[in-house]
């Protein structure tokens with residue numbers, strides 16, 4: 240989603256802004272721009288598409304030499320992804336970059352239009368530049384103008400605002416969307432996350448919701464939503480200054496799939512004692528699962544599917560009732576939550592707007608708050624009572640892969656911990672399950688040995704109009720995750736179904752043109768899944784069977800391709816079956832020539848609802 244950088248520096252700032260924008264590319268964007276304060280006024284340069292377009296514009300237009308400026312990568316919400324709609328937006332002296340959505344912009348725009356304002360863009364963001372400019376023209380100072388405008392805005396936002404004629408002033412504000420201050424030596428910065436700020440400084444202050452800040456090179460003044468001066472902590476960010484690169488891989492997604500044995504291993508090492516073969520959350524746990532009568536899991540997208548897998552584990556092993564909901568639904572459906580329940584949110588970025596809103600809803604309703612998060616300095620981390628980190632490292636590919644398996648790792652350990660605490664699992668079972676988890680990295684590596692075969696299968700899937708994924712039990716969410724991966728990066732329509740649900744409707748879609756990916760672990764549901772496979776094969780579907788069974792007696796059903804994975808304890812089957820479905824999607828997309836790491840229309844971090 241959109242990215243913000245602002246720099247009050249001592250050296251020419253144009254390329255420094257671009258460098259930080261480059262670090263924000265992973266969030267997904269469709270245009271970019273910068274505005275730089277110069278003696279003669281502010282120079283604004285914008286371009287549609289990737290940063291290379293903006294770089295060419297900067298080179299071709301005599302590079303700005305000013306030392307303060309703002310930059311933005313835009314993921315279009317209001318108005319198409321054109322140069323005209325790219326940020327920064329301007330009105331008079333005011334230049335602004337914005338993340339989020341101004342929900343009452345139409346009303347505000349109508350009022351300004353009635354007063355004679357002329358708008359250059361279709362965006363909601365431009366209205367804010369006009370409002371601040373309007374307040375300035377009535378004699379307000381920049382800080383008073385911003386304060387008065389913030390109180391009139393509805394929706395979610397993070398801003399960085401530059402004022403022509405004052406090259407030592409930057410004002411930032413946040414409500415809903417994240418914004419951080421970077422503290423330098425005689426320089427100060429604003430950034431939408433610590434990754435953008437990392438090459439500039441490791442001293443960071445995260446603004447709280449409703450905060451706004453007035454920066455000069457030598458000073459930082461923070462105000463809360465009541466315009467009262469407040470002080471916020473300075474922390475030392477762990478965000479790496481290194482640009483994460485693709486290593487020997489063609490895409491970040493390929494690298495991140497390949498990293499899974501390592502990062503699952505690192506994550507596991509945090510939560511299990513391998514010498515004793517038991518889970519170990521140390522002193523972290525602020526509550527006792529014996530006092531928890533219900534677990535509410537909320538998340539979006541891939542993280543939601545991790546939550547769905549966890550439901551099977553918590554219910555089966557810990558006998559704890561679990562409700563899993565898509566955060567965008569949960570936040571508005573006024574779910575009754577009894578006191579003392581545990582709310583668990585799952586998020587790679589820790590900034591997903593709907594997941595954050597779900598967390599806050601649960602907080603208001605007296606729940607214990609736990610979060611499984613990959614970015615430790617994110618808003619969700621900061622607002623949760625218990626943060627269970629995943630150690631996936633930066634995930635750059637928009638399609639989530641390694642974050643998912645690390646989420647599963649934490650959730651599996653937590654389910655075992657809950658089961659042991661509630662007395663629903665004996666020590667021997669814990670040892671068996673922890674032993675199985677410790678084998679996940681090795682089994683994943685074995686699956687990679689068969690990657691070239693999966694590539695061949697993917698080429699056969701690549702031409703399809705629709706693809707169906709079937710799974711049962713704990714692998715039903717893996718079927719949905721497989722379908723999500725395929726549609727996200729190859730743009731092929733795909734759906735994941737519970738195999739038993741097939742004959743209640745979806746089987747009508749099956750014909751010779753539809754590949755059906757059947758996820759069939761050799762567990763207690765295996766025979767039933769194979770029966771469902773026969774039903775689709777009998778109707779001509781091209782079956783791609785993924786299984787750890789040695790022999791599949793398919794009763795004559797014709798299987799187009801079989802992807803064999805190593806036999807393992809069925810507890811860890813979601814970890815292993817998700818790897819071939821990730822690879823299938825990846826190779827189909829590569830074969831089709833799509834933009835694998837930054838697929839169309841998608842953003843890495845969805846900070847608007």
Ligand code: M6R
Pocket residue numbers: 539540541542543585586587588589590591594637638639640727841843844845
């Ligand atoms: O950062 P989060 O885990 O909260 O993100 C949730 C979803 O937006 C994310 O999983 C999305 O569905 C991915 N593109 C899936 O590949």
